[in-house]
Amino acid sequence: MRHGLRLRLRDLGAGAAFASMGVSGQLPVWTLALYGLALLCALMGRRLFGRRAKLTALLLLVVAVVLGMNVLAGSLNLVVAACAFAGLISAHRLLSTPEPATDGQVHLSGLLMVAGGAALTGELTYGVCLVAFGVLSSMSLALGVVEAAVPEGEPVPVRQVMRPLATGLTFAVAGAVAFFILFPRLNWNMMGPRAAPGLGAATTGFSNTVRLGGAGTIKGNPRIVLRATLDPAPDKENLDAYWVGRTYDIFDGQEWTNVGGARGTGDWMVTLRPGSEGLIHQRVELLPAYGASTLVALETPSRLGNAASHTQTGSRRARIQELGGGEVRFLDPGIAFSYEAYSLPPGGSGDSFQKLPANEQDALLTLPENIDPRVAQTAARVLNGEREPLAAAQKLAAWLQRENSYTLELGGDVEDPLADFLFERKAGHCEHFATALTLMLRTQGFRARLATGFFGGERVNDVYIVRAGDAHAWTHVLVPGRGFVTVDATPPAHRASQASEFLQDLLGFYESLEERWRSAVVDYSFRDQLDVARALVRPPKGSDEDESPSRLPPLRAWATALVAGAVTYGVWRRLARFLGRERPHDATRFVDAVEAQLASARLERHEGETLEELDARLAREHHPLSPALSPITRRYLEARFGGRPLRQGESAELLATLKRAIAADARRAAAEERAPRARRAS
Amino acid sequence: MERIATQLGRAVQGKEAQAQLVVTCLVAGGHLLLEDVPGVGKTTLAEALARACGLSFARVQFTADLMPADILGAQVFHAQSATFQFRPGPLFRQLVLADELNRAPPRTQSALLEAMAQGQVSLDGATYPLPAPFTVVATQNPVDFSGTYPLPDSQLDRFMVRMSLGHPAPEVESRLLTTRGVAPALDAVELVSGPEEVASLRALAAELKLDGAVADYVVRLATATRQHGDIERGASTRAVLALGAAARAQALWESRDFVTPGDVRALLVPCWAHRVLLRSAVQGVTARDEAAHLLEEISRKVPAPR
Numbered sequence: 003m004r005h006g007l008r009l010r011l012r013d014l015g016a017g018a019a020f021a022s023m024g025v026s027g028q029l030p031v032w033t034l035a036l037y038g039l040a041l042l043c044a045l046m047g048r049r050l051f052g053r054r055a056k057l058t059a060l061l062l063l064v065v066a067v068v069l070g071m072n073v074l075a076g077s078l079n080l081v082v083a084a085c086a087f088a089g090l091i092s093a094h095r096l097l098s099t100p101e102p103a104t105d106g107q108v109h110l111s112g113l114l115m116v117a118g119g120a121a122l123t124g125e126l127t128y129g130v131c132l133v134a135f136g137v138l139s140s141m142s143l144a145l146g147v148v149e150a151a152v153p154e155g156e157p158v159p160v161r162q163v164m165r166p167l168a169t170g171l172t173f174a175v176a177g178a179v180a181f182f183i184l185f186p187r188l189n190w191n192m193m194g195p196r197a198a199p200g201l202g203a204a205t206t207g208f209s210n211t212v213r214l215g216g217a218g219t220i221k222g223n224p225r226i227v228l229r230a231t232l233d234p235a236p237d238k239e240n241l242d243a244y245w246v247g248r249t250y251d252i253f254d255g256q257e258w259t260n261v262g263g264a265r266g267t268g269d270w271m272v273t274l275r276p277g278s279e280g281l282i283h284q285r286v287e288l289l290p291a292y293g294a295s296t297l298v299a300l301e302t303p304s305r306l307g308n309a310a311s312h313t314q315t316g317s318r319r320a321r322i323q324e325l326g327g328g329e330v331r332f333l334d335p336g337i338a339f340s341y342e343a344y345s346l347p348p349g350g351s352g353d354s355f356q357k358l359p360a361n362e363q364d365a366l367l368t369l370p371e372n373i374d375p376r377v378a379q380t381a382a383r384v385l386n387g388e389r390e391p392l393a394a395a396q397k398l399a400a401w402l403q404r405e406n407s408y409t410l411e412l413g414g415d416v417e418d419p420l421a422d423f424l425f426e427r428k429a430g431h432c433e434h435f436a437t438a439l440t441l442m443l444r445t446q447g448f449r450a451r452l453a454t455g456f457f458g459g460e461r462v463n464d465v466y467i468v469r470a471g472d473a474h475a476w477t478h479v480l481v482p483g484r485g486f487v488t489v490d491a492t493p494p495a496h497r498a499s500q501a502s503e504f505l506q507d508l509l510g511f512y513e514s515l516e517e518r519w520r521s522a523v524v525d526y527s528f529r530d531q532l533d534v535a536r537a538l539v540r541p542p543k544g545s546d547e548d549e550s551p552s553r554l555p556p557l558r559a560w561a562t563a564l565v566a567g568a569v570t571y572g573v574w575r576r577l578a579r580f581l582g583r584e585r586p587h588d589a590t591r592f593v594d595a596v597e598a599q600l601a602s603a604r605l606e607r608h609e610g611e612t613l614e615e616l617d618a619r620l621a622r623e624h625h626p627l628s629p630a631l632s633p634i635t636r637r638y639l640e641a642r643f644g645g646r647p648l649r650q651g652e653s654a655e656l657l658a659t660l661k662r663a664i665a666a667d668a669r670r671a672a673a674e675e676r677a678p679r680a681r682r683a684s
Numbered sequence: 685m686e687r688i689a690t691q692l693g694r695a696v697q698g699k700e701a702q703a704q705l706v707v708t709c710l711v712a713g714g715h716l717l718l719e720d721v722p723g724v725g726k727t728t729l730a731e732a733l734a735r736a737c738g739l740s741f742a743r744v745q746f747t748a749d750l751m752p753a754d755i756l757g758a759q760v761f762h763a764q765s766a767t768f769q770f771r772p773g774p775l776f777r778q779l780v781l782a783d784e785l786n787r788a789p790p791r792t793q794s795a796l797l798e799a800m801a802q803g804q805v806s807l808d809g810a811t812y813p814l815p816a817p818f819t820v821v822a823t824q825n826p827v828d829f830s831g832t833y834p835l836p837d838s839q840l841d842r843f844m845v846r847m848s849l850g851h852p853a854p855e856v857e858s859r860l861l862t863t864r865g866v867a868p869a870l871d872a873v874e875l876v877s878g879p880e881e882v883a884s885l886r887a888l889a890a891e892l893k894l895d896g897a898v899a900d901y902v903v904r905l906a907t908a909t910r911q912h913g914d915i916e917r918g919a920s921t922r923a924v925l926a927l928g929a930a931a932r933a934q935a936l937w938e939s940r941d942f943v944t945p946g947d948v949r950a951l952l953v954p955c956w957a958h959r960v961l962l963r964s965a966v967q968g969v970t971a972r973d974e975a976a977h978l979l980e981e982i983s984r985k986v987p988a989p990r
Contacts, residue, residue: 587897590990610984614946642990643895644942 006047007160008145009100012108013044015138016092019112022119022131023085029122030078033086040093052099065090085118105146109139125290126519133175140171153595153653173573184535186528212250212258212433212454212475224506225291226513228298228456228468233283241459241466242497243348244301244488247294248329249478250452251365253441255372255418258452261365262326268333271307272324278304281344288339289517291470295332297322298455298468299343301488303330306343311336317527366449366480369441374421377438378445391448395479395489398442402435408496432492436475439491449480453488457497462510469506538562589642592653596634596660603627603664614639626670630663687876688736699725704937705847705954706733706821711885712933714844714926715800715820717785717958719972722825724849730781730821738878739778740815746788752795756805757812770812775799778815778879782822786832793839796820800842817882837917837961844926845951846958846972885936892932893942897989901945902927905952908982909960915978917961927955945988953979 020037023029043050051058069087072078092111098104116135119128144167149158250258282300297306311320313336321333332339384401388394409429416422420441423434436452443450457474459466474497478486490497539559593613607616617635620628634656640646688707706729709716718726734741744755757773782796799805800820805812902924910918931947957975964974
């Protein structure tokens, strides 16, 4: 299995390249399956397409047509389709007969796939796949070079290859990092829109619609979606605050919507309601796991602005727009966002009912047309004549918490989810509780609306974080004179994230890595490069202002220059040695092989003895190997120093004769050893 | 070459290896320094060489009062033509045996220098070419130091090969006693070659291919001698060239048309042992042994090209 390791490394490298696209979650599932199958076959050594290379290439044509139709139908992005096709070309090559051309094509398609991966995703997992591809493919290529150099039938010195290769890879990676940090970066826009992360099974999280119903189980998702610095900073480990994204006022029996539409065409700043004393300032980052572009702020937001969207190519100022339901959204797409927000202190929104547009005023009392009459009856029974809106809401909330249990199991699509929740299942999640409370209040003439966002806020290093699983829905009840007041019908224990502690820690670790990756790699920009350069030359700002200003650069600049100089010198030395080394002569490789065979024959060798001297010595000693070795030595000397190179295949021939001679000698020695014993025995 | 060496072997029995070396030196166009105790056949060897190759031969016994003119020749007043005529000295032979070279004063020794290096003699402003192939075989008695002028390093450097014969093996000695009797050893030497053949051999040797790797090997050896801690002065460039020329001649023994590292190694000690100057204070034969030892060590340490 001379080529086994090299091919396996090659295939794994291609697999890593494909994975770098696969982690984006955008490739069609059937391409993932096909590639996985091809890779498995290739790793098991079954090159299925080895026989009919041309015929099987037609399969690629079929695949191209399928992908093309998907693109035309609009179900597949062109870039994604191209990436998928590159992957399938690679799969076809993996299954073809391994020969130099195929190897080159596999590596080339690997490069193509890595480039595709860069267009599809820039996440940490992509980086890992990229490095894996680089390492595996380089090892495979290096082994290929060595295999080509070693004569047929000789073992490949894998270990001897891997050592210098590891050094080389280390240098390459160091060089790449240096290049990355120091080479001026330009912004170029990658083609193709970026799909929102978090595709796949339903998870808890902030969604753009509130729709009751659905089947299955909502999984608790502990990924961090939001990070906020608060000013004034509350002295609490768990903030337990409501972070509102938007509100809803119309429920049609299944789904919540708004009557209000977009306001304005987008601006740098949006004022939702006038500010007052003691505003809470928040600097918020929405992380990629958030997946939506709605701005979130502590209840009740007053002003939002100074926003920036972060894309692969850097950060830029972003426009935001107010939509219906007090929702503020980013106009431009981005992986992550940051902005600042001011919120009113707790205790009423200050919204006065009269200021709302007439249609929104009406909407606050609207009920679905086919609402179950039991809802109103139950509400009336529970309220028992209570006319104060806040007290009524709290009474109903307490009743809901008492009568219904919390579950993340979905009840399936039913005709009337509300009635199902209240009277059949008596179990549901926060949207059910909040919807029920809002509608029950409305049946009794109290104005209320549904609000969605997050509940929680956990302090980590002076920053409050909110997880996807903290997504929540609650009720705003209109209290005359105070505006909308939050009332939460969901049982308190189930308001925040439901994920396990261990999973949260694990994800916290991953998030911190991902965050580092994003800030240090994806968002690393020309400006950061300048900062690095400046930090190397100048002392950190404000650290030693009281020192007398010196005209000389600080010590660290000297140290950096010294280290950089040493590294450059070292690299240069290595490179010089490497480049200065002659390519081994054909005859030298031949003599290495001859000496390896002689070593296997356990011939006594003197220190520093060349083959020429060994041959002379054997001839003097009349050694049985001498007649076989002499012509070989002679031929080697001619080839190496006499300018008469070895013919194609000659070295193999000569080695074979030597092998035969050694074998014959070994047989003779064995026979001699047996003979005296036999004599003794007789 | 085989023929010449066989004839030499007849003259000095049991010394085939040395005989080969002498022929190598002759073919390489170098001069030979024989360093040995008296009575082991130095002179016989030189004479046998001349005889086998059919070279004109002169023997100069170097003594303390030997003057340059004694070996080079002198301008002699010719009475009949009333002019000075050059009368060539014993040096104007193809093979000159300079016996006990270190007994002559430095002046005479240095007169030999030009002759050895340039193959010509300059006297009173005129230059006289020496007959080709001009070869000096010098002998030197290393034991006897009183009344000698040690050869200067520059002079030593001009000898391509230095060798010693050493005492013959006991059985060879006893055979000498029984077989040879009164017949002079040289009678057994037959003329097997001529100056033209020596010249053509020299031309052949000069044309041999010396691969870059082998040249590099020689240079690396020289560098190693220059950097060795026990060696005051390493091999000179002339030493490098001499080794190359000698290795070329050596390659002819195996009728190869290229030089191998093995040729270089075989001639490393004879070619260089007298050229390196040791740091230690030892002199003469001890110094040669020491130098040979060091050179062998170097040849083991410097990897041969593969």
